Amino acid sequence: MAAHDGSPRYHHDNLRSTLLSVARALLEEGGPAALSMREIGRRAGVSAPAAYHYFNSLDAIAAALAEHGFAELSESIAAALAGPRRNLLAGGIAYVAFARANPGLYRLMFGEGFQAYSRGNEAIRALRMQVYRQMKDDLEKHLTPGNVPNAALFLWSLTHGLALLTIDGQVEPGADPDAKVEDILKLAGMGLPAAR
Amino acid sequence: MAAHDGSPRYHHDNLRSTLLSVARALLEEGGPAALSMREIGRRAGVSAPAAYHYFNSLDAIAAALAEHGFAELSESIAAALAGPRRNLLAGGIAYVAFARANPGLYRLMFGEGFQAYSRGNEAIRALRMQVYRQMKDDLEKHLTPGNVPNAALFLWSLTHGLALLTIDGQVEPGADPDAKVEDILKLAGMGLPAAR
DNA sequence: GATCCAATCTTTACAGTGTTAAAATCATGC
DNA sequence: GCATGATTTTAACACTGTAAAGATTGGATC
Missing domain, CATH: 1.10.357.10 (Tetracycline Repressor, domain 2)
Structure with missing residues (x-):
């Protein structure tokens, strides 16, 4: 798959920091209880277990x-x-x-x-x-x-x-x-x- | 089933207050996050949905x-x-x-x-x-x-x-x-x- | 440039949750 | 003795975190 188009790539560019910023947004929207592995993945455009490459747990x-x-x-x-x-x-x-x-x-x-x-x-x-x-x-x-x-x-x-x-x-x-x-x-x- | 023996009865005697005291114990053991409908039921010797007769939700x-x-x-x-x-x-x-x-x-x-x-x-x-x-x-x-x-x-x-x-x-x-x-x-x- | 490797991500699956709906059981009035 | 209403159970749904295994990819090595 070419890298210059807007199609979703398999390798996310900088997933770790994307996860964190998405999580922070979630945190301010709904408080600590709203933090959810699956929702974080969803918003980062990635499947939930992907996050486990960068973090051991929620x-x-x-x-x-x-x-x-x-x-x-x-x-x-x-x-x-x-x-x-x-x-x-x-x-x-x-x-x-x-x-x-x-x-x-x-x-x-x-x-x-x-x-x-x-x-x-x-x-x-x-x-x-x-x-x-x-x-x-x-x-x-x-x-x-x-x-x-x-x-x-x-x-x-x-x-x-x-x-x-x-x-x-x-x-x-x-x-x-x-x-x-x-x-x-x-x-x-x-x-x-x-x-x- | 006789009521005078210790066998588990279908009708719990005072389930509502039992649920509350069990929940309170749970709360002091593990904090608010430890409150769980199913665990409350378990400890009260009752199935989880039973609690819904007395409370609308956790x-x-x-x-x-x-x-x-x-x-x-x-x-x-x-x-x-x-x-x-x-x-x-x-x-x-x-x-x-x-x-x-x-x-x-x-x-x-x-x-x-x-x-x-x-x-x-x-x-x-x-x-x-x-x-x-x-x-x-x-x-x-x-x-x-x-x-x-x-x-x-x-x-x-x-x-x-x-x-x-x-x-x-x-x-x-x-x-x-x-x-x-x-x-x-x-x-x-x-x-x-x-x-x- | 082709090939292999390690990193990255996905799919699948499991055990747990809160909650609803339907069925079973019981206590009690007549 | 039986119907009624209150109480509880089982079964099911949609969701969660996370583990395991497989697919995909970018980059180093030849």
């Missing part, structure tokens, strides 16, 4: 997507921390913005997503810890060392919780979502408003 | 479990708020303790759990909002009204995030988990420790 595809996601998230936070505002608040805003922009991916990264309680999760837990570490490292520039561990867990819990509640539709978005996030995260810096 | 069983969970959680929080400490801190500790005691259920209540983005979730979102409302109502006793919305979202995010990170194994438990939770939640009341 979980492996999910893990690759999550890995990408962690890299993106980490980079996005780093950019915010190094940006014009140069502070933790900017990092937190970037964190929640990432979740809002990629809700399916964020759920995959931090939700059950995988066969819950199974092995593959070890790698994911490590990647999560890396995000945590990133936050912690920045905190060390601002706090006395003894306070860092609790402060880090405090901030991570707050940001993570806010991100999840946001993509779960439990927060009415409002006109400027970033501003709303900023309002909430600011409370972390000054504690609760004064009692009346 | 999602309906999950929804019933979640509903129970919200009632339990709400009651547990209310008890803490009315208990000897009578403050929000006690409520937050109870909240996280509930998640730690019922991780599978908590994930079902607040995770994807269901066919993500599907209809059934409307009821769940409403039940979540009820928990939120409970927290908000208590906050109104302590804050000037204008501050309540943001403070409530702030506290819910923090508590929810901490609960999830805890059951996801991202927080090293330590000797007294409740004390650790208390340490973190206390930071909400006084903001971050002073900069050095």
Whole structure:
């Protein structure tokens, strides 16, 4: 079969990355539960078992997507921390913005997503810890060392919780979502408003 | 067939509640992903379609479990708020303790759990909002009204995030988990420790 | 250029799932 | 004692992930 026409070729050009991008689209359309080997194959114009040449299982595809996601998230936070505002608040805003922009991916990264309680999760837990570490490292520039561990867990819990509640539709978005996030995260810096 | 011997009877005595308790056990063993119509039937000693006399779908069983969970959680929080400490801190500790005691259920209540983005979730979102409302109502006793919305979202995010990170194994438990939770939640009341 | 090889993809098949439809069984009213 | 309605079963359909075996292809070697 000639290679220059549009007819479907037996050898796909770059199947591995096609599979991943198709899977990502699927993930954002229907959440982690919508990831399906057969549907991925279908959309890539290939039969389902073809994917097994590049990934051992559906979980492996999910893990690759999550890995990408962690890299993106980490980079996005780093950019915010190094940006014009140069502070933790900017990092937190970037964190929640990432979740809002990629809700399916964020759920995959931090939700059950995988066969819950199974092995593959070890790698994911490590990647999560890396995000945590990133936050912690920045905190060390601002706090006395003894306070860092609790402060880090405090901030991570707050940001993570806010991100999840946001993509779960439990927060009415409002006109400027970033501003709303900023309002909430600011409370972390000054504690609760004064009692009346 | 006589009814007084131990032989399996055609009519199960109280199948509906048996199904629910079996499902709950399954949920805590393997998380929301482990919920399976056929396995539920198997454990209840009944064939799978039997369950359809009491529930329209697997999602309906999950929804019933979640509903129970919200009632339990709400009651547990209310008890803490009315208990000897009578403050929000006690409520937050109870909240996280509930998640730690019922991780599978908590994930079902607040995770994807269901066919993500599907209809059934409307009821769940409403039940979540009820928990939120409970927290908000208590906050109104302590804050000037204008501050309540943001403070409530702030506290819910923090508590929810901490609960999830805890059951996801991202927080090293330590000797007294409740004390650790208390340490973190206390930071909400006084903001971050002073900069050095 | 012909031939072989390894990589790539397809077909086929198996075990499992949720769910529906029809048939069987039972408990209970008359 | 029998019919009725509630309960449960069996059989079947369409779907899933994945393993095994075969078909196809591009590229290296002669």
